[in-house]
Amino acid sequence: MIVNSILLIALLCVALWAVMTRSLLRSAIALAIVSAVLTMLMFRLHSPLAAVFELSVCAGLIPVVFVSAITLTQPLSTKEVLQHMRERLTRFWYLPFIIVSSGIIFTFIHLSSKMPLPGAEVDKDVRILLWNIRPLDLIGQILILLIGAFGILIIFKEKKENE
Amino acid sequence: MLLSLLILIPLFSVLVLNLPPLLRRAKVSFYCALCFTLAQIALVFFCVFNPQSIVVNPFGSLLELDLSADSISFVVLLSIGITGFITLLVAKYFICEQQNEHNFVSVLFLALAGLNGIVLTSDIFTLYVFLEIAAAASFVLIVINRKKNALEAAFKYIVLSILATTMMLSSIALFLFIAGNTHFASIRAAFNYSSHDFLLILASGLFICGAFIKAGVVPFHGWLPEAYSESPAPVTVFLAGIVTKTLGIYTLIRIVNSVFGFLPAINNLLLFAGAVTITLGALGALAQNDFKRILAYSSISQIGYIVLALGSGTALGLSAALFHFFNHSIFKALLFVNSAATEAQTKTRNVEAMGGLQAKMPATAFTSVIASLSAAGVPPLAGFWSKLMIVIALVASGHPLYALVAVLASVLTLAYLLSLQRRVFFGTLNADCAQVVEARAGLVFAAVLLALITVGAGVFFPFVLNTFILPIEKIFAG
Numbered sequence: 264m265i266v267n268s269i270l271l272i273a274l275l276c277v278a279l280w281a282v283m284t285r286s287l288l289r290s291a292i293a294l295a296i297v298s299a300v301l302t303m304l305m306f307r308l309h310s311p312l313a314a315v316f317e318l319s320v321c322a323g324l325i326p327v328v329f330v331s332a333i334t335l336t337q338p339l340s341t342k343e344v345l346q347h348m349r350e351r352l353t354r355f356w357y358l359p360f361i362i363v364s365s366g367i368i369f370t371f372i373h374l375s376s377k378m379p380l381p382g383a384e385v386d387k388d389v390r391i392l393l394w395n396i397r398p399l400d401l402i403g404q405i406l407i408l409l410i411g412a413f414g415i416l417i418i419f420k421e422k423k424e425n426e
Numbered sequence: 427m428l429l430s431l432l433i434l435i436p437l438f439s440v441l442v443l444n445l446p447p448l449l450r451r452a453k454v455s456f457y458c459a460l461c462f463t464l465a466q467i468a469l470v471f472f473c474v475f476n477p478q479s480i481v482v483n484p485f486g487s488l489l490e491l492d493l494s495a496d497s498i499s500f501v502v503l504l505s506i507g508i509t510g511f512i513t514l515l516v517a518k519y520f521i522c523e524q525q526n527e528h529n530f531v532s533v534l535f536l537a538l539a540g541l542n543g544i545v546l547t548s549d550i551f552t553l554y555v556f557l558e559i560a561a562a563a564s565f566v567l568i569v570i571n572r573k574k575n576a577l578e579a580a581f582k583y584i585v586l587s588i589l590a591t592t593m594m595l596s597s598i599a600l601f602l603f604i605a606g607n608t609h610f611a612s613i614r615a616a617f618n619y620s621s622h623d624f625l626l627i628l629a630s631g632l633f634i635c636g637a638f639i640k641a642g643v644v645p646f647h648g649w650l651p652e653a654y655s656e657s658p659a660p661v662t663v664f665l666a667g668i669v670t671k672t673l674g675i676y677t678l679i680r681i682v683n684s685v686f687g688f689l690p691a692i693n694n695l696l697l698f699a700g701a702v703t704i705t706l707g708a709l710g711a712l713a714q715n716d717f718k719r720i721l722a723y724s725s726i727s728q729i730g731y732i733v734l735a736l737g738s739g740t741a742l743g744l745s746a747a748l749f750h751f752f753n754h755s756i757f758k759a760l761l762f763v764n765s766a767a768t769e770a771q772t773k774t775r776n777v778e779a780m781g782g783l784q785a786k787m788p789a790t791a792f793t794s795v796i797a798s799l800s801a802a803g804v805p806p807l808a809g810f811w812s813k814l815m816i817v818i819a820l821v822a823s824g825h826p827l828y829a830l831v832a833v834l835a836s837v838l839t840l841a842y843l844l845s846l847q848r849r850v851f852f853g854t855l856n857a858d859c860a861q862v863v864e865a866r867a868g869l870v871f872a873a874v875l876l877a878l879i880t881v882g883a884g885v886f887f888p889f890v891l892n893t894f895i896l897p898i899e900k901i902f903a904g
Binding site: 312401402405407413414418 | 427433441490491529547549551552554558559566569570584587588591603687
């Protein structure tokens with residue numbers, strides 16, 4: 264319970280960093296960390312398959328796509344970033360209230376599913392899950408990381424040359 | 427045979443080719459990739475003729491890869507091998523800088539691993555992972571020459587691809603929710619026993635929409651003409667030849683045949699989307715003056731034929747879709763090789779600024795005419811047989827109206843492709859093209875090779891039918 268609570272607090276802190284940081288690149292990295300922490304939580308809450316998918320998609324694939332997209336954009340100047348942050352806070356002031364009140368409401372609603380659903384019968388050991396049950400996804404992760412590395416190498420080379 | 431090596435060899439090749447002793451040796455990377463694509467073609471033929479020798483997972487308990495291969499896989503793996511080989515031949519002339527060539531080959535290797543993974547997996551989540559690998563590699567390939575327009579096209583491609591990804595991922599989440607895991611067989615079983623009809627329909631609809639975006643089916647085709655026309659020549663050959671087709675069309679074929687089944691609602695959706703895509707793609711091609719954009723719209727139209735064939739919901743329709751998939755890979759790659767050759771020689775893509783090039787570039791003109799005739803479905807070329815099969819499948823399944831659309835659109839295809847040939851290669855020689863000479867030997871070799879395959883697959887149709895197409899009918903899931 265204590266570990267879960269620590270993970271939950273860590274999750275919130277990193278998520279906050281993802282939203283508040285000025286750099287898009289750091290945001291993408293923070294999102295990957297959020298997913299990694301969420302994966303740990305899912306493993307601890309006995310949802311290993313969902314955890315592996317979360318790890319594959321949100322900590323692996325999506326950040327690479329984000330980073331690739333960010334490298335294709337023109338970075339904002341410091342002045343523009345500050346302006347954008349001010350506007351964002353004014354425009355989305357209600358979001359924290361919605362999130363907090365949703366949390367409170369869902370706490371009091373009995374969320375029981377009436378639908379009979381088959382449970383995922385998988386071993387809970389992460390090593391067995393990744394290496395014996397879903398090794399192709401693991402290979403996929405390596406491939407996508409290599410593509411990300413080449414993407415950054417190719418696109419940042421242009422930026423360096425321009426500078 | 428060791429089919430899992432089609433994923434593992436590219437991965438290890440990239441790792442080894444980027445180790446210090448071999449680093450930046452573009453020639454070594456290039457010949458390694460060339461050998462790999464040839465080995466893939468040879469492996470497919472070996473598997474087709476020796477089906478008893480197929481060993482999907484050679485590593486036993488050490489590395490248990492959940493892979494499977496059938497007749498559908500072999501057709502697509504063959505297309506990937508051929509298009510990869512041709513892409514490398516074209517890249518030799520268009521990716522000049524040494525380091526860039528090395529990077530290009532490395533990313534192409536990764537893209538090939540992604541495409542082969544899509545074809546060999548039997549798990550919908552792993553399919554998604556490999557779809558992302560191939561798509562991400564495509565973004566990088568599009569911007570390899572770091573041109574502004576290419577960056578813009580890649581950005582549009584990324585945005586639409588993310589939309590498709592979101593749809594597919596939501597669909598996979600629903601399937602996991604209903605079936606308990608993401609294996610094709612489990613989801614297929616869920617369609618039979620599950621009472622969650624609404625969720626299944628929602629999940630199927632989302633996945634099909636995602637596949638439509640990846641394939642460039644109307645109305646999700648907006649990104650395709652730009653991505654094709656702004657990419658470097660070899661990347662266009664690769665994208666048009668195999669990437670969009672594997673990402674969108676193969677995924678659609680595999681999922682419909684192995685997971686959803688040919689349900690009436692899905693068939694009707696495919697028939698309608700196919701007919702609209704054929705017609706609007708062909709009309710779009712008629713309105714263009716840019717060589718590559720004409721071919722891009724033509725690709726959209728031809729993709730419509732494949733979707734239409736699949737929508738017939740019969741074994742013959744499935745075979746026709748796969749055969750047209752292969753034919754389109756070949757003749758469209760050939761047309762894009764020719765467009766690259768003419769662009770390199772004339773320094774323009776505007777067909778109005780060309781004309782009479784046949785006298786200067788006879789081999790390019792001749793192979794281009796062959797590709798156009800095959801695309802339009804003129805006998806005895808390969809395109810004729812696949813279109814004939816599509817029309818027969820549509821009539822036999824009780825859709826004569828859609829068959830009529832397919833035939834009429836074929837006439838439209840003939841019109842815009844012959845108009846393209848006339849404006850580029852025939853008529854009086856444009857004064858600006860007086861100094862033009864035939865394309866470089868490697869490009870002519872690539873074009874002639876593809877033309878030979880187009881003619882060969884048409885002339886030796888009985889052999890193709892018995893070896894590749896009839897086995898597909900046996901795995902029709904109904």
